[in-house]
Amino acid sequence: CVNNLKQIGLGLQAYISDNQGRFPDGSADVSWLWDPNAQRFLGLCWYDAAASQLGRANYSRDWMDPNAEPLPSLFGCPSGHGEAHHPNWPYTGDYAANVRLGDPDSPDPVLTLAAVQNPSSTPYVQDTVKQNNFGEWIFRPGASKEANAAFADRHGGIGNVLWVDGHVSSLRYAEYMDFANKPHHQG
Numbered sequence: 001c002v003n004n005l006k007q008i009g010l011g012l013q014a015y016i017s018d019n020q021g022r023f024p025d026g027s028a029d030v031s032w033l034w035d036p037n038a039q040r041f042l043g044l045c046w047y048d049a050a051a052s053q054l055g056r057a058n059y060s061r062d063w064m065d066p067n068a069e070p071l072p073s074l075f076g077c078p079s080g081h082g083e084a085h086h087p088n089w090p091y092t093g094d095y096a097a098n099v100r101l102g103d104p105d106s107p108d109p110v111l112t113l114a115a116v117q118n119p120s121s122t123p124y125v126q127d128t129v130k131q132n133n134f135g136e137w138i139f140r141p142g143a144s145k146e147a148n149a150a151f152a153d154r155h156g157g158i159g160n161v162l163w164v165d166g167h168v169s170s171l172r173y174a175e176y177m178d179f180a181n182k183p184h185h186q187g
Contacts (some may be wrong), residue, residue, distance in 0.1 A: 001127065001155060002170075004074040005178045007160040008095065011050035012104060013166060023102030024049030046097040050184060079154045094152070101164070103141035109180070121164035127152040127159040151176050154167055 015024055025043045044052065048059040051071050060068035071093060081096030100106045101116075101124060116122050128151065151173065153159045157168040171179065 001077045001079060001160050002075065002168045003039045005095070005125060006166070007054065007074050008050050008170070009162045009166045012046065012052035012124065013159055015044075015049040016113050017122050018053075022111060023113065026097055026099035026101050026103035026106060026109075045093075046102065047075065047093065051075070052101040077152075077154070078150065080127070094128060097125050098123050104175065113164070116164050120163055120167065122164040123161050124164045125162040127161075 009129055012024070016022065025044045026046055043110065044059070048056075052059065054070050054074070056071050056072060059068045059069060075093040075095060077094035099112050100108060101122075104111060105179055110116055113119070150160050153173045153176075158172050159176065160170050162168050
């Protein structure tokens with residue numbers, strides 16, 4: 001799982017580097033949203049952006065696009081679901097991303113890497129309980145374990161977190177909630 005997150009991080013860093021320091025969109029469905037005024041797709045969501053840098057050529061341009069390649073297997077945690085939630089949807093995943101990074105419609109969005117004040121303590125992608133809920137708001141303050149389905153502590157009581165600077169660390173649930181509820185860690 002740690003290796004999976006590191007690889008996903010490398011894909012995300014490559015995408016950011018190729019796009020003038022801009023994060024891919026943090027929302028889950030942006031890859032297939034068409035802007036009729038601009039006559040273009042709105043952009044790539046975080047997992048399509050990472051996967052495009054990891055050898056996946058054809059991502060979905062529509063909900064349940066039959067021509068889309070599945071995400072690489074590293075998007076499935078070895079201790080998680082590891083297979084698609086919906087057999088016709090080309091995405092499998094046991095990780096969620098920080099929707100504030102790259103999503104212009106999220107509250108208090110952070111659109112570029114340069115805008116992140118503390119990359120080593122800003123979460124980017126983490127283990128998630130809720131498979132295929134890629135747009136979960138991670139490190140959501142004030143949530144109980146039952147209400148906050150974003151964090152999975154499936155590795156002997158810990159969950160893994162990829163930070164914006166590219167390192168991966170593990171947290172116990174209590175550490176996660178302590179971190180989530182400190183205001184200076186929420187952006």
